[in-house]
Amino acid sequence: MERPSLTVRTLPPSVAAPDTTPLVIPTDAPGLGRARPVGPLRREGPAKLTGEAKYADDLVFPGAWFGATIRSTQPHARLIGIDLDDAFDWMRVVVVTADDIPGENIVSLIDDDQPVLVPVGGEIRHQAEACVLLAAPDRATLAEAKRRVTLRTERLPAVFDPLEADREFAHYTVERGDAAAAMETAELVIEGTYRVGHQEQLYIENNAMIAVPREDGGVTVHGSLQCPYYIHKAMKRALNMGDELAVVVQAETGGGFGGKEEYPSIIALHASLLALKLQKPVRMIYDRHEDISATTKRHPAVVVYRSGISATGELVAQEIEVIMDGGAYCTLTPVVLSRGVLHAGGPYRCENVRITGRAMATNTPPNGAFRGFGAPQTEFAAEMQINRIADALDASPLDLRRRWVYREGDVTPTGQVLRESVGGIEVLEAAAAESAFDRTHAQTRAMREGRTEGARTATGIGLALAWHGAGFTGSGEVRLASVASLELTDDGRIRILTASTEMGQGTKTIFPQLVADALGVDYDEVAIAPQDTSIVPDSGPTVASRTAMVVGGLLIKAAEKLRARVESHTGRTFAESYRDAGPMRIDEQFAPYPGEPFDDKRYTGDAYPAFGWAAAVAKVDVDLDTGEVAVRDCVSANDIGRVIHPIMAEGQVEGGTLQAIGYATIEEMKLVDGRYLNDRMATYLIPTSLDAPRLKSILVEKPYSGVPHGAKGIGELPMDVGAPAVVAAIHDAIGVWIHDLPATPERILAAMTGAPMPPPPGVSLEEPAPRTPPIEDLPAGGDKMPFRAPTDPGAER
Amino acid sequence: MGHYGEERVVSFEFTVNGERVVVEATGTRRLLDVLREDLNLTGTKEGCGEGECGACSVLIDGALVDACLVPVSQVTGASVQTVEGEAQDGRLSILQQAFLETGGAQCGICTPGMLIAGRAFLSSGTEPTDHNIREAIAGNLCRCTGYTKIIDAIALAAQRSAHQ
Structure with a gap:
């Protein structure tokens, strides 16, 4: 076996001399190119470190007004009318409705289903959907005006569960061999249904856009965004502008993770409509509550999986059904589903595979891009299956993967021959070696078997492996040109x-x-x-x-x-x-990469020019009293083709891994009546420094020859492996499988005790949540108080 | 706001990064807005507006606080330190340089708050162990780095500062 080339992370040497480095990047900065160990210093780093970098909300445009969005408070309704309170002087503000849109009332993306603003007489399809825009010269006037707008609506029946929905955004089938027939021959069949919920990108900078009207009749938007030309295209269509009139400028952007891929088009249109009507700059800066309430999340998914294993221990059949919840509008859903379906088999050789996927419409805010883009959902299910098979066979999850992982020359379910740059086995071995997987796994097993009644915590270790197609799916890069x-x-x-x-x-x-x-x-x-x-x-x-x-x-x-x-x-x-x-x-x-062109209709051919490969090993402690999980260690090994900049590449792995750990353990959007309940940072929790394990990143290089530098991309890879590794570790600790993400204390305790499982993630409850009982209904003090305030610190011990 | 009565605009005097400032504001105006909008110190960021994310961290008389939770009336006579005061004479501080070298800043939006939390930690003289540094930045959320390189940066800065 060819030895993988490893890049070992090194901290810069400590120096004893006082620091005298100037603000400009020193010319003797470590490293140019990959010949040197660390790479140049971040180009815009000094500006970010001194506070000089200008994010959208830092930009000053004299005379700018403040914009706001009036949003629906129903999941599905007819908009009958927009009432403006006569008691308010509407000359103090600018009001924009769908009637003010000069072009088509469409947010241009894949489908033409999403309006810029719901028109009167039109259909509200989700909570927090934009219906009216306001701008005012100051925040107090804006706040007052917002309170004086009422949306008159007629409620329509709402659908929240994608399994009950009848409107479909997309469906795909990938088929190779005869999965049904092969399943009949299997010695062991493992079945599972896995559900994952919404995940919020939670970039620390909220969405923000400032529109500045120009004398030539055009408008320039400055904002926090990932895709300038998506916004440009959307502006041209809805504002009826030519190429030169619609201008998009990226401000410094405080994180995206997919969350600023498509939604900024809507904000840019809203700010532009106000600015064009007002003929002054308009600032549309979301606060956190609005950002979480209205913008896109990771797609919830249900994955129904059957794996067949032959008497000789080969993976002979996979039957997989993927159902994704697209939310109320199409956005990027077909492409998310496509990537999810194409990755659903996991990085394993199997001659007989049938994968079907469909994405359904529900009356919840539209879901969209988030790091991994459909693959983390389906690969969670794929890895759960592999770990459960290992468990059922009493085999090592590491050995099983060594046996089944794709090698050079293997063929994927779309018929793609993996000719080169196939680093699955290398990342697996690297992560296993770094974490001493076999030895630790034996230790945790002995600990589990020797555990006594009084034990308060349990330790486990878990492994996951994944592949991730580099670049756009199918013929996407050719079309992008x-x-x-x-x-x-x-x-x-x-x-x-x-x-x-x-x-x-x-x-x-x-x-x-x-x-x-x-x-x-x-x-x-x-x-x-x-x-x-x-x-x-x-x-x-x-x-x-x-x-x-x-x-x-x-x-x-x-x-x-x-x-x-x-x-x-x-x-x-x-x-x-x-x-x-x-x-x-x-x-x-762009010129097409070598390989078999992808057939978008039959789903055959080279789905991606190359794949990145990732393995993660997580070690957890589970609190046996509370069901809480603490991730203690995590190793992530990633084959990214070529390492361009080791520190930044490690940064991608470490950050992506922690997002995956959050996805696995604590990040869950709760919905009632199609509305996100935990729509604040106080209630939607992400890992802090104390929740995060020390993350160890190993970079593996198996270069891809289709590009001159051999690099395959890195950003999304670590997101695919973190969650299944953590859930496998939880199983190793306590002996139960958690099928739904996140593996919250409630789900873990239910699995351990046989108590009813909490509702599946991602599905809105119909009725409003029961309200806290009035204070007089609470039982009298003492032990009956639901939350006892510790009056005497000593009393607790 | 009407039925609560109009707030009066009055003068507040304090220092920011060692310079004396006088601002005219209502007493409940957030220190964050005073810094960003009245004093044009936009290095201090707003991430949540409710004290959860720490992007608006500043030091008030050396204490680490979220500027979104502090009304300007509470800083009268106090010394406020923001990220703009971290570099001296056009040179990055040891802490900033360490962030730059270790990759502690990615998107940069949490970075000013992290630097301030890091500054408070370095000033405290606490032993720079992994756990102690994690405690020191536990009120500052970062979504890019997984914290590892931020912790490395603060540890490196502590090490270099000790050798000065």
């Missing part, structure tokens, strides 16, 4: 022009790094143009872990062309001669 450009300005500067956004993952650092390497110049000599649609070409959206691989690959090709052109003109090296060689510009457009 992305362009990345490199220019030599007439004053002798090198500048990168792409629409790829920086939201923390390192775009602004790795692009100059890749280009500098290809040109043979210093990192600091390569500038990067702002993400402004009036300046940069459409490089596609910053999603799908595609930026480093696809757009980075285009930039290297552009740099090679620029270098060759300059060197042939000047007869000297690029580095010596480029300053006098401009102006010159290379526009590099």
